[in-house]
């Protein structure tokens with residue numbers, strides 16, 4: 001594998017990818033296997049040859065590996081690291097020009113209960129509370145075996161990341177949770193870039209081959225046993241690569257126009273926060289092998305999306321104290337309710353959009369706001385009145401809303417909407433800020449069915465031999481509604497499990 005120094009180079013690749021992926025439905029592999037690629041994307045592909053970003057040179061491709069991992073997001077890279085640490089030779093194929101997937105875009109953090117980080121900060125939490133609140137958020141429809149495994153391994157996942165140099169020791173809270181259990185980087189910055197950089201470093205340190213522009217188009221099997229894939233690298237002729245196991249970590253389908261239309265025609269026309277490669281390829285390939293796809297209609301709409309570019313305004317902004325107001329400057333919802341409820345409240349407004357309102361204190365605690373400001377999404381005023389004027393709101397209504405809110409914070413009693421969390425600080429430190437938002441497609445809860453060993457199940461609920469899956473490609477864990485912060489936890493917890501279980505399977509052959 002061609003090795004290169006990491007650091008600024010990697011960060012710039014991640015940032016370039018982040019920006020390049022901020023397009024709305026521009027690439028869709030449902031188009032008969034062909035991809036419609038935007039001009040930004042084309043430029044990306046021509047300017048980043050596979051080895052240029054430090055990825056493995058296509059000339060180094062072998063005809064077989066122990067384990068093939070499809071997709072270099074958080075779940076795929078985690079699985080690869082575990083498989084390598086178990087003594088095997090995995091390979092990762094990534095269809096985009098850079099590693100990272102939606103994981104690069106994740107912002108608010110990673111949930112985990114009963115962690116050393118929580119204990120050090122005097123927070124008393126329990127896996128049972130995490131289980132119950134996630135089940136309630138998922139409307140009781142979550143796969144409870146997966147959920148039990150998830151909460152019970154969440155603290156270990158934070159420790160495992162730390163052992164690999166990825167430190168998540170700053171806590172915030174997301175909607176539907178009663179405790180600060182959302183772990184993020186020490187300085188409170190967005191989790192995705194930091195996590196992907198750390199995982200890529202670990203992949204490289206272990207010399208795990210990672211091919212980009214490597215589009216897997218089918219999974220091969222022989223007499224019911226999975227034994228390789230067909231992959232097209234750099235647009236060249238497809239090659240069959242053999243393996244003793246395949247781990248599918250291709251992410252969700254939030255950027256697939258065709259699948260959104262098929263499963264939720266009511267959502268056609270919504271912007272998406274997803275990267276362009278999130279087109280449900282893994283689900284389609286697994287269905288062809290007889291695997292089950294479940295909960296496909298359960299698509300999460302995120303309440304706070306900047307509409308022009310489909311940029312998610314992370315939940316940490318509300319988790320650090322922001323409120324939502326309508327175009328009259330009035331609150332209308334418990335901002336920390338679950339995503340489906342907050343989205344429904346915004347959609348019910350005549351203007352179908354709202355403003356996130358926050359102060360300098362929130363800005364300092366949620367570092368991602370600096371990025372939103374650089375993109376030009378943040379409107380500011382020295383006083384609430386000045387901000388209201390810029391937003392064309394009645395001048396005094398915003399300051400009246402903030403006064404009432406600050407009294408609720410002081411009394412820890414929100415009589416208007418029963419908000420009980422993220423009420424640690426008043427909104428009273430100049431400057432004052434607003435970001436205009438509306439709901440957008442964000443996360444696909446549905447996907448392939450697995451058991452707690454990450455084995456993919458067929459329609460009779462039996463494992464397909466040699467086939468594993470983890471991450472957003474999987475359905476069931478989140479039920480009808482995902483709690484913010486639970487997906488990054490899922491990709492590390494089940495990515496680890498997929499790496500360990502596929503390795504154990506290959507060793508036992």
Ligand SMILES: Cc1cc2nc3c(=O)[nH]c(=O)nc-3n(C[C@H](O)[C@H](O)[C@H](O)COP(=O)(O)OP(=O)(O)OC[C@H]3O[C@@H](n4cnc5c(N)ncnc54)[C@H](O)[C@@H]3O)c2cc1C
Nearest residue numbers: 071073075095101102103108216251277471472485487488
């Ligand atoms: C804007 C945004 C913010 C978010 N913030 C948070 C957050 O703060 N906390 C949280 O818990 N969750 C968050 N999420 C959700 C979370 O980031 C994702 O669900 C999670 O990262 C998915 O990880 P993954 O590894 O399963 O998939 P991904 O990270 O999407 O990786 C899948 C990879 O597979 C590749 N791939 C797909 N098909 C093929 C193929 N045929 N061949 C080869 N490669 C293929 C894709 O290109 C991609 O790189 C956020 C999501 C978005 C979009």
